[in-house]
Amino acid sequence: MHENLQRRRAADRTLRIAAAWIVAALAVAAAFQPPAALAHPHVWVTARAQFVFAQDKLTAIRHSWTFDPAYSQYATQGLDTNGDGKLDASELEELARINIDGLYEFDFFTKAKANGKPVTFKTATDASLEFVDGSLILHFTLPVDPPVAAGRALSVEVYDPTYFVSFVFAPGQDAATVVGSAGTCAVTVTRPKQTDFNEQQALSEAFFEALTTASTFGQDFATRAVIACP
Structure with missing residues (x-):
């Protein structure tokens, strides 16, 4: 009984931290890196996206975000409530909901x-988390309201304005795909250049602390997809 109570308290503590997952990320950085190494970004996300079309209009974007192992391990502390050494869907359900609630603000x-x-x-809808090979993967769908025709210039960017979190599309052609009745739409993915990262490393932490969600700095490191339809 005492052991179960400890596990529940640990899970509750983790969920409270995850409710502000951006703040939790800073704690991850502090826990896994020496102070001198702290620099933006603090969380790394490998992104995949599906662009869902119906009747030649974009109706939703399905995101799949894989978090770096350090953040994943920190965010899931205490969530293995049955003690079987695994994290199943039911144990991650509340964390998925809290993350989605927090992401709404951004x-x-x-x-x-x-x-x-x-x-x-x-x-967002259809939110779920899974733990695969030491990393959390967050899945969710963003319904487009109202649906839009792609035409020749539909662009989607994924980025944190403060660059606290780094988003980069996964390598390969399947990182961003089109599903549904979009015909012969083509997807072009652009990822940040290494030179962009090198320039970022020369900036001080104080510079990043002064940024807000209204800042545009993070857009310089945006990972983007352009969907062109005939």
Whole structure:
């Protein structure tokens, strides 16, 4: 009984931390790196996206974000409530919900434009987490409201304005794909250049601490996809 109570308290503590997962990321950095090594970003996310079309209009974006092992290990402390050494869907369900609630404040770090006009989203649906090979993977869907035609200029960027979190599309052609009735739409993925990262490392931590969600600095490191449809 005492052991189960300890596990529950540990799980509750982790969930409270995860409710502000950006703040938790800073704690991860402090826990796994010496102070002199602290520099933005503090969390690394490998992104994949599916662009869902119906009747030749974009209706949703399905995100799959794989978090770096350090953050993943920190965020899941105490969540193995049955003590079997695994993290199943039920143990991660609450953490997925809390993360999605927190990401709402940041517009899910997703910016999209269709023919120069902003694309708007409803709140995320179908949120779930899985723990694979030492990393958390967050899955969720952003419904597009209203649906938009891709035309020749539909662009989607994923980035943190403060660059606290680094988002980079996974390597390979399947990092961003189109599903549904979009015909022969083509997807082009652009990832940040190494020279961009080198320039970032020359900036002080004080510079990043002064950034807000209204900043545009993080856009310089945006990972983006452009969908062109005939």
